[in-house]
Amino acid sequence: MTKKEEIHDFRSFLGNMKPILLSHHPPCPQFENDVYRIGDRRYCLGCFTSYPIAIINVLLGIFGVISLITFHYIILGILCGSFQFISLLHRSKKKGEKVVIKTLLGLGFGFTTLGIFSLPFHWTFNTMIFIICVWIAGSLSFIRVKRMIKVCDDCKETSSIADCTYLKEIGVFQK
Numbered sequence: 001m002t003k004k005e006e007i008h009d010f011r012s013f014l015g016n017m018k019p020i021l022l023s024h025h026p027p028c029p030q031f032e033n034d035v036y037r038i039g040d041r042r043y044c045l046g047c048f049t050s051y052p053i054a055i056i057n058v059l060l061g062i063f064g065v066i067s068l069i070t071f072h073y074i075i076l077g078i079l080c081g082s083f084q085f086i087s088l089l090h091r092s093k094k095k096g097e098k099v100v101i102k103t104l105l106g107l108g109f110g111f112t113t114l115g116i117f118s119l120p121f122h123w124t125f126n127t128m129i130f131i132i133c134v135w136i137a138g139s140l141s142f143i144r145v146k147r148m149i150k151v152c153d154d155c156k157e158t159s160s161i162a163d164c165t166y167l168k169e170i171g172v173f174q175k
Contacts, residue, residue, distance in 0.1 A: 026164060030151050033095040045095070049102035050109065057110025066114070073115030081108025081137075088143050109137075 023042040025031035035042045060066045061073070068076070083104040092098050116130045117123075152164065 050106035053106025077112030
């Protein structure tokens with residue numbers, strides 16, 4: 001395979017994966033409250049709410065618009081981020097509730113990030129603390145992934161996720 005063909009194959013792969021990267025929730029009715037729909041595109045409600053808010057929050061802190069002491073950043077971060085447990089415990093079912101929870105999660109992540117990087121330690125140590133916190137938060141999201149897999153496993157339409165009509169429609173599996 002030539003370099004040009006490899007690049008074309010990689011671009012084709014990314015093109016096929018774009019729908020699932022923008023919204024890693026299967027495009028079926030069970031996950032409609034987990035996505036925003038803009039035109040014919042689907043975007044993950046959690047990712048496209050939490051991350052932009054966290055980034056804006058961090059930028060506002062860096063530029064001094066939000067100015068708190070380290071302890072307050074961390075406490076606010078933990079308080080706001082703890083609302084994610086409502087989602088992890090599967091207590092938020094309506095889209096509006098999920099938007100509020102993911103907004104608070106973004107604020108929590110932003111405040112915690114500001115708090116960690118304003119600790120009076122060397123930046124490498126603060127970075128290690130940050131990485132550990134991200135790892136812990138990522139590990140907690142595994143609960144959500146397991147729930148998504150269970151919904152797919154219990155689906156009445158298919159015998160396995162590889163047979164999923166909805167995932168085939170967006171090109172995740174070959175038709």
